[in-house]
Amino acid sequence: MSENDRAMKLLMGFQPLAHGTRDRTLVVERGRGVFVFDEKGKQYLEAASSFYVASLGYSDEELIETATEQLRTLPYYPSAQYRAVPTAIALAEKLAEILPVADAKVAFAATGSEANDFLVKFLRFHNQMNDLGHRTKVIARTGSYHGATLASASLTGGHHEEFGLPLPGFLHTEQPFRTSIREGESQAAFAERLADELEALILREDPETIAAFLSEPVSFSCGLVVPPADYWDRIQAVLAKYDIRCFADEVVTGFCRTGNWFACETYGIRPDAVTIGKGMASGYFPISAIAMDGDFYRGIERGSDKLDGFAHASTHAGHPVGTALALKVIEIIDRRDLLRHVREVGAMLQGKLGGYADHPLVADVRGVGLSGAVEFVSERSAGASLEPSSVACSIFTERARENGLLVRGTGSTAMIAPPLVITREEIDELFRRFDRALAETEARVRV
Numbered sequence: 012m013s014e015n016d017r018a019m020k021l022l023m024g025f026q027p028l029a030h031g032t033r034d035r036t037l038v039v040e041r042g043r044g045v046f047v048f049d050e051k052g053k054q055y056l057e058a059a060s061s062f063y064v065a066s067l068g069y070s071d072e073e074l075i076e077t078a079t080e081q082l083r084t085l086p087y088y089p090s091a092q093y094r095a096v097p098t099a100i101a102l103a104e105k106l107a108e109i110l111p112v113a114d115a116k117v118a119f120a121a122t123g124s125e126a127n128d129f130l131v132k133f134l135r136f137h138n139q140m141n142d143l144g145h146r147t148k149v150i151a152r153t154g155s156y157h158g159a160t161l162a163s164a165s166l167t168g169g170h171h172e173e174f175g176l177p178l179p180g181f182l183h184t185e186q187p188f189r190t191s192i193r194e195g196e197s198q199a200a201f202a203e204r205l206a207d208e209l210e211a212l213i214l215r216e217d218p219e220t221i222a223a224f225l226s227e228p229v230s231f232s233c234g235l236v237v238p239p240a241d242y243w244d245r246i247q248a249v250l251a252k253y254d255i256r257c258f259a260d261e262v263v264t265g266f267c268r269t270g271n272w273f274a275c276e277t278y279g280i281r282p283d284a285v286t287i288g289k290g291m292a293s294g295y296f297p298i299s300a301i302a303m304d305g306d307f308y309r310g311i312e313r314g315s316d317k318l319d320g321f322a323h324a325s326t327h328a329g330h331p332v333g334t335a336l337a338l339k340v341i342e343i344i345d346r347r348d349l350l351r352h353v354r355e356v357g358a359m360l361q362g363k364l365g366g367y368a369d370h371p372l373v374a375d376v377r378g379v380g381l382s383g384a385v386e387f388v389s390e391r392s393a394g395a396s397l398e399p400s401s402v403a404c405s406i407f408t409e410r411a412r413e414n415g416l417l418v419r420g421t422g423s424t425a426m427i428a429p430p431l432v433i434t435r436e437e438i439d440e441l442f443r444r445f446d447r448a449l450a451e452t453e454a455r456v457r458v
């Protein structure tokens with residue numbers, strides 16, 4: 012066994028654990044702009060912002076300066092128990108201004124998983140303390156990923172059995188997968204059927220036991236599942252009918268990814284709470300947040316009044332470096348007019364993606380804002396099944412990597428969501444590498 016075949020001490024998930032050997036692992040050493048470089052110096056265009064995080068790219072000098080300055084001034088201090096740091100106070104203020112949540116109150120956490128977990132915990136506190144203790148259940152959607160902790164993995168719509176999940180009280184309703192549309196069914200009829208399925212689940216469980224519905228406005232985590240027109244109106248109408256709170260997981264979609272600051276704006280969602288993370292500090296520091304609507308929050312505060320306390324805090328929530336960086340990210344997006352830039356390069360990206368719709372290996376292309384998905388088939392010939400297959404997709408992601416392009420493979424779908432700062436020339440370069448990888452995939456897959 013060579014040195015490289017040997018397992019590393021580092022455990023890496025989202026892959027078979029036994030594949031955690033040196034030779035199977037891309038070791039990324041440094042980054043510049045939208046590019047990263049491996050330990051041999053090979054350059055890759057990071058077309059998925061590495062897990063949808065590095066929104067401002069890998070070498071933003073202003074962010075580096077901000078983190079360095081904050082480390083020099085105050086590297087750590089908590090924000091709880093009558094103490095707080097100025098950056099946490101200012102960031103909560105700023106987020107309340109820009110988030111699509113009325114009269115927001117903001118809590119911080121370190122990861123998206125924690126943000127979703129804390130939100131469920133806050134919801135349970137709210138209901139326990141406001142004579143709504145019978146409403147404990149949360150509905151999420153099949154396929155979507157919401158995190159790694161027990162509650163967020165229970166919200167996640169899959170991989171339950173192997174972990175003995177979900178915890179009691181976590182339910183799942185159908186995701187608007189393109190493959191679930193019935194023959195001849197219109198978008199409107201599909202949306203109505205999904206809303207009916209949600210309502211049937213609520214009635215089966217008893218509406219008085221359901222506290223909230225939590226979902227991504229558009230699910231990136233299961234391959235960019237773009238909701239049909241009317242979907243969100245229909246879903247929100249069902250939730251309103253039974254007094255069920257609507258929570259939006261914007262951990263991926265927040266901070267301009269869909270062409271608006273938040274995807275709730277893109278899809279007309281009026282949430283009672285939003286969770287954000289990932290691109291918030293562009294990955295220069297782990298930080299996430301939960302923003303709760305004022306009405307929902309006041310119920311929590313009433314509970315706290317009764318107890319004269321609130322037994323929740325987290326050591327790194329509101330960390331000075333993370334909050335300083337997130338403030339700087341917001342300032343940079345505004346000052347550099349990145350939202351307009353995202354819309355411009357996003358339109359270019361959508362145009363390019365559209366060109367693959369008729370490719371023999373492609374089952375579907377989808378996109379929103381500065382992100383797109385190419386869903387692969389393994390075979391396509393007259394009369395052959397068009398069922399998506401992960402085979403072509405995994406060959407493609409491997410060929411893309413060989414050609415210096417990192418996309419995110421999710422089942423049969425290759426995801427593209429480059430840093431928001433990507434230029435038009437870099438998008439051209441992205442698709443040059445994409446084309447080479449696609450041609451090599453074609454040569455390897457029998458069509």
Ligand SMILES: Cc1ncc(COP(=O)(O)O)c(C=O)c1O
Pocket residue numbers: 122123124125127156157158159227232260262263288289
């Ligand atoms: C939609 C969504 N929510 C939550 C999470 C969890 O975030 P984290 O990995 O930072 O805990 C993820 C991570 O991929 C995600 O895609």
